[in-house]
Amino acid sequence: MVSRPELKEDANYVNGLAASVLFVVLVAVFLTAGFGEAAGFAADASLVAGIGYALMDLHAESAVGVEGFLATFETVGFVLVAATVAAVTLASRETEGDGPVTALTDGGRPVDGEASERRAESGDDEEVES
């Protein structure tokens, strides 16, 4: 079904004011700092090659100034592997048993007892109890 985007009506003015204040403060700081003239890159500088050298800690080879980022590169690789494993673990439907994976993937399912009784009384808990 194709539908027009509709704005959410009940805007929160306190939060809007907070975000606006942050914006005004940031702009005031930025516009009074004075950064001078932009240096820019040379028109024929090989920027992609520079990035590649930086990722491999070969920044001495680069024509454009850059630092080495090999350690960060490897760390981000491990973080991406961890995120992939975490996403697969969370998405797998393992909700039986007592292991740590179950504790992660059942997502705070209501337990028996006081809490679920309270939720049943308030009436917003139909089929999540199991």
Place this chain on the structure above:
Amino acid sequence: MVPVEYYLVLSAAVFSIGLYGLLTRENALFFLMSVELMLNAANINFIAFSAQWGNLTGQTFSLFVMALAAAEVAVGIGIILVLYRNFKDVDVTVPQEMRW
């Protein structure tokens, strides 16, 4: 070349909009998208200052920010799907109790 201050103001605007979304919304999907906006505001700053100083470090680091944003979204999607599976909803105000 456009002065770097213009890009900083743009980045501040995008960051503040993302912050507003994060403060206002109760739907977890909007949380995810607001965080994306804020990370992109950081990326604008990195790349604007990279051009300002003629140094490639900012551009290189913006790539790491993108990689971390992709990882964050992958985990966030998993959490949202678990939330939906257990509560039939993606409202972040519904789950209030931990399991133990």
Place this chain on the structure above:
Amino acid sequence: MIETIAFALFAAITVGCAFGVVLVEDPWHAALFLGGALSSLAVHYVMLQATFPAAMQVLVYIGGVLVLITFAVMLTRTDKPRAEVYS
């Protein structure tokens, strides 16, 4: 001069789409607005001579992150009334 005009145009698109992301009611529309904001940010990167981050922006954000968010939007449809769901 023409650079300033181009910057103003795409900054307006970026900020407008960012407002759309946080103000719109339906998460699917918000995802589309997020795609607009990310695309216009790629244009800003090209104007800052950062062609490789611009390419990665298109590939990683629009091709990866936005598709994942679209997955999540479509997998978490609820049949509750709209007013209760999109808060």
